Amino acid sequence: MPSFDLGSPVNTALLLYILYSVQRILFPITSSPKSTPNEFKAGYSWMPKAHPPTVLFKTYTPKTLEPFSGQDGGRILLAINGTVFDVTAGRNFYGPNGMYGNFAGRDASRGMAKQSFDLEMLTPVDQPLDKLEDLQNDEIDNMKGWIDHFSNKYIVCGKLVENDAI
Ligand code: HEM
Numbered sequence: 001m002p003s004f005d006l007g008s009p010v011n012t013a014l015l016l017y018i019l020y021s022v023q024r025i026l027f028p029i030t031s032s033p034k035s036t037p038n039e040f041k042a043g044y045s046w047m048p049k050a051h052p053p054t055v056l057f058k059t060y061t062p063k064t065l066e067p068f069s070g071q072d073g074g075r076i077l078l079a080i081n082g083t084v085f086d087v088t089a090g091r092n093f094y095g096p097n098g099m100y101g102n103f104a105g106r107d108a109s110r111g112m113a114k115q116s117f118d119l120e121m122l123t124p125v126d127q128p129l130d131k132l133e134d135l136q137n138d139e140i141d142n143m144k145g146w147i148d149h150f151s152n153k154y155i156v157c158g159k160l161v162e163n164d165a166i
Pocket of ligand 1: 112
């Protein structure tokens with residue numbers, strides 16, 4: 001009659017394996033990974049530490065737009081024809097030392113239309129919005145070309161309205 005011989009190496013190995021499997025079932029590993037998984041391996045098991053950055057669409061006025069000029073490394077916004085773009089990614093262009101830093105935090109419509117970064121292209125922030133009524137058709141077209149460029153490259157994050165509109 002066959003009997004269970006613990007002295008047999010095969011049986012010993014099997015017994016150890018069974019004991020190991022049973023303790024894994026009774027005491028599963030519950031520790032979290034040391035770093036957040038960032039690649040897809042048959043599904044994510046843990047939530048990312050933080051929500052990815054998002055941009056809220058907001059209504060700005062010339063006065064509330066002005067602080068977003070990229071000073072102190074902050075966000076950089078500019079408006080063209082009522083549309084506000086987040087151009088922070090273009091800090092080299094619009095940051096404090098950038099070639100187009102004059103547009104940062106401002107309504108850049110007239111400068112974009114006339115292809116000029118002269119400061120007189122900018123309307124003082126306490127004045128009504130520039131209505132652009134005197135612009136020539138080719139200047140309006142030029143401005144629209146820039147709107148296309150910015151729409152393809154940056155995030156539209158708001159609209160620009162008169163100071164007393166909100
Ligand atoms: C001195 C003459 C100028 C030179 C040499 C120059 C040069 C440049 C260069 C090299 C770029 C980068 C293009 C790219 O990498 O996509 C650029 C972009 C640009 N330029 Fe000029 N530019 C000049 C005048 C102007 C003027 C007068 C304006 C006024 C509106 C202007 C507005 C812009 C804008 C808005 C961009 C796009 C930046 C962006 O993609 O965020 N440029 N320019």
